[in-house]
Amino acid sequence: MAATDTSAPLVHAVNVTKSFHDNHVLQGIDLDVAAGQVVCLLGPSGSGKTTFLRCINQLETIDGGRIWVDGELMGYRERGGRLHRLNDKQIAAQRRDIGMVFQRFNLFPHKTALQNIMEAPIQVKKEPVEEVRERAIRLLERVGLQDKPAAYPGQLSGGQQQRVAIARALAMRPKLMLFDEPTSALDPELVDEVLAVMRELAVDGMTMIVVTHEMAFARDVADEVVFMADGVVVEAGPPAEVIGNPKHDRTRAFLRRILAEQG
Amino acid sequence: MTFPTADRPGVIDAVPVRHPWRWVAILAIVVLVAMMVSSFVTNERWDFPFAFQIMQQRPVIEGLWLGTILGTVGSMILGVGLGVLIAVMRLSDNPVLRGVSFVYTWFFRAMPRYVLLVILGVGVAFLYPRLDIGIPFGQQLAEAFGWGWDLTFLQVDFNALSSTIWIGMLGLGLSEAAYMAEIARAGILSVDKGQSEAAQALGMSNGKSMRRIILPQAMRVIVPPTGNETIAMVKDTSLLVAVPVIVELYYQAYQFGQRAFKIMPALVAATLWYLIICSILMVVQTYLERYFGRGFGQPKPKNPRFGRPAGMGGA
Numbered sequence: 001m002a003a004t005d006t007s008a009p010l011v012h013a014v015n016v017t018k019s020f021h022d023n024h025v026l027q028g029i030d031l032d033v034a035a036g037q038v039v040c041l042l043g044p045s046g047s048g049k050t051t052f053l054r055c056i057n058q059l060e061t062i063d064g065g066r067i068w069v070d071g072e073l074m075g076y077r078e079r080g081g082r083l084h085r086l087n088d089k090q091i092a093a094q095r096r097d098i099g100m101v102f103q104r105f106n107l108f109p110h111k112t113a114l115q116n117i118m119e120a121p122i123q124v125k126k127e128p129v130e131e132v133r134e135r136a137i138r139l140l141e142r143v144g145l146q147d148k149p150a151a152y153p154g155q156l157s158g159g160q161q162q163r164v165a166i167a168r169a170l171a172m173r174p175k176l177m178l179f180d181e182p183t184s185a186l187d188p189e190l191v192d193e194v195l196a197v198m199r200e201l202a203v204d205g206m207t208m209i210v211v212t213h214e215m216a217f218a219r220d221v222a223d224e225v226v227f228m229a230d231g232v233v234v235e236a237g238p239p240a241e242v243i244g245n246p247k248h249d250r251t252r253a254f255l256r257r258i259l260a261e262q263g
Numbered sequence: 264m265t266f267p268t269a270d271r272p273g274v275i276d277a278v279p280v281r282h283p284w285r286w287v288a289i290l291a292i293v294v295l296v297a298m299m300v301s302s303f304v305t306n307e308r309w310d311f312p313f314a315f316q317i318m319q320q321r322p323v324i325e326g327l328w329l330g331t332i333l334g335t336v337g338s339m340i341l342g343v344g345l346g347v348l349i350a351v352m353r354l355s356d357n358p359v360l361r362g363v364s365f366v367y368t369w370f371f372r373a374m375p376r377y378v379l380l381v382i383l384g385v386g387v388a389f390l391y392p393r394l395d396i397g398i399p400f401g402q403q404l405a406e407a408f409g410w411g412w413d414l415t416f417l418q419v420d421f422n423a424l425s426s427t428i429w430i431g432m433l434g435l436g437l438s439e440a441a442y443m444a445e446i447a448r449a450g451i452l453s454v455d456k457g458q459s460e461a462a463q464a465l466g467m468s469n470g471k472s473m474r475r476i477i478l479p480q481a482m483r484v485i486v487p488p489t490g491n492e493t494i495a496m497v498k499d500t501s502l503l504v505a506v507p508v509i510v511e512l513y514y515q516a517y518q519f520g521q522r523a524f525k526i527m528p529a530l531v532a533a534t535l536w537y538l539i540i541c542s543i544l545m546v547v548q549t550y551l552e553r554y555f556g557r558g559f560g561q562p563k564p565k566n567p568r569f570g571r572p573a574g575m576g577g578a
Contacts, residue, residue, distance in 0.1 A: 057464055059460055059463065059464065088468055088469050089468055092463070092466050092467060092468045092469075093466065095463060095464060095465070095466045096465075096466035098464070099464075100461075100464035102457060102460070102461065102464075104457055106455075106457035106458060106460060106461035107461075108458065108461070108462075108476055108480075109480065109558040109559060110479050110480055110483075110555075110557060110558045110559075111558070112558075119465070119475065120465035120466060120467065123467065123471060123475055124465060124466045124467055124471070125466075152557065152558035153558065154558055154559060168465070169464075169465070172465060172466065
């Protein structure tokens with residue numbers, strides 16, 4: 001395991017490529033995310049932003065390039081000048097420090113909100129149950145669901161489920177949080193409660209990579225905005241530049257359409 | 264709420280639809296049931312009192328517990344356990360395990376249970392009166408080189424085992440596993456892919472995600488057909504006589520009937536016991552389904568504080 005270099009970015013991706021059969025979804029993505037930064041990935045659907053996010057915690061394997069998280073090469077070990085694929089257990093260990101929030105929440109439906117949050121710290125990190133329970137209750141408070149510990153996901157609204165999902169990811173004390181269109185499956189009136197939780201997280205200094213279509217969120221919260229299209233990064237920079245003053249035609253066309261939708 | 268006035272219609276008080284055919288059906292069924300009861304009572308060949316006597320005979324009760332019930336429990340434990348294992352193998356990335364599980368399912372589904380039980384009970388004991396488990400050709404090698412140890416780890420005396428309930432459980436369990444494997448596979452596949460992704464993203468290994476997340480949810484789909492299989496197994500224990508195992512409900516009841524020249528009451532006695540066991544199993548199944556269905560569908564409030572999804576859907 002490589003030692004953590006504080007000057008190095010937390011996420012360091014170089015020339016990442018990925019194809020599904022003949023479909024070249026990622027065609028050489030470079031991205032650096034410093035610790036404490038919030039990066040929003042924008043772009044039309046099919047641009048590869050979700051795939052790239054899934055590559056970071058290895059829900060997809062990459063065909064080319066390298067991804068380092070906190071100085072550790074994801075999915076492989078370099079030995080004798082060759083890459084050796086890590087086994088399932090080693091990959092699982094690498095994922096522990098990366099929290100992920102899904103578009104469709106993916107809460108465990110047979111477990112209550114509290115059990116959902118407690119599951120991984122107890123089962124994966126083998127932490128003491130009582131300690132985990134206390135932390136889980138605090139996390140539920142933090143996402144504003146202190147009155148729902150015993151509710152099953154099926155009894156919660158979409159916004160509530162997504163907030164439990166965020167708490168579940170935070171329970172592992174991740175160094176990095178990945179959000180895959182966390183509000184896209186929500187009714188419009190439930191979007192804000194989830195974004196509010198994410199804003200707080202950003203303020204608290206969590207490193208976040210967020211795939212989103214919420215322009216207001218990207219503008220207010222992101223330190224950097226990355227605009228992707230057809231598997232490449234078209235434009236990247238502070239939100240004021242990319243959203244406020246886009247240089248590329250594709251960025252302009254995309255923003256014009258999406259801002260018209262969101263008013 | 265607005266109240267009805269002269270021009271605003273109020274509460275509906277309509278004449279319901281009449282169902283005359285329901286009354287006809289009830290009448291017909293009542294007559295048929297009465298005919299049946301009358302034949303039970305008047306036809307002395309039924310001889311229900313004797314049937315009740317047979318039900319309570321010690322050999323019959325013993326057959327019920329040690330053959331039918333023990334046989335069902337044992338073969339279902341083996342069948343479910345092995346079946347889930349084979350299903351997991353079938354869905355694994357390992358092509359060798361996939362192949363093995365396919366061949367297993369193929370063979371045991373094609374094999375009639377009766378024939379399988381005869382083979383295990385009679386055939387295997389004939390082929391291998393004593394089963395030595397060890398290194399292949401170990402005994403021959405030991406003989407050729409004059410070794411003291413013939414590389415055998417375990418010896419099983421099949422002759423002593425051959426007509427016991429254990430062989431019966433083994434046969435029925437192996438056969439059941441092939442069917443359970445298909446049921447378990449369907450259950451595992453019914454769980455949304457997002458569930459294993461969420462488990463992976465939390466750092467769970469594949470095995471842990473299967474045990475903690477996927478299988479408990481698959482159980483919701485697995486339990487109802489498994490209940491069916493269990494009830495079918497209760498009845499298939501009457502095949503144990505093929506092994507031959509005679510401490511078994513049907514055989515014992517039939518023997519009583521034969522000795523008393525009253526076969527029909529003996530069959531009624533066995534039927535009633537099968538009905539009773541299967542009824543109990545159906546109740547158990549209902550509770551299992553409720554347990555594994557938690558979190559799905561309509562919540563059944565246990566704790567009134569959390570029973571209602573308060574705040575759901577806003578005002």
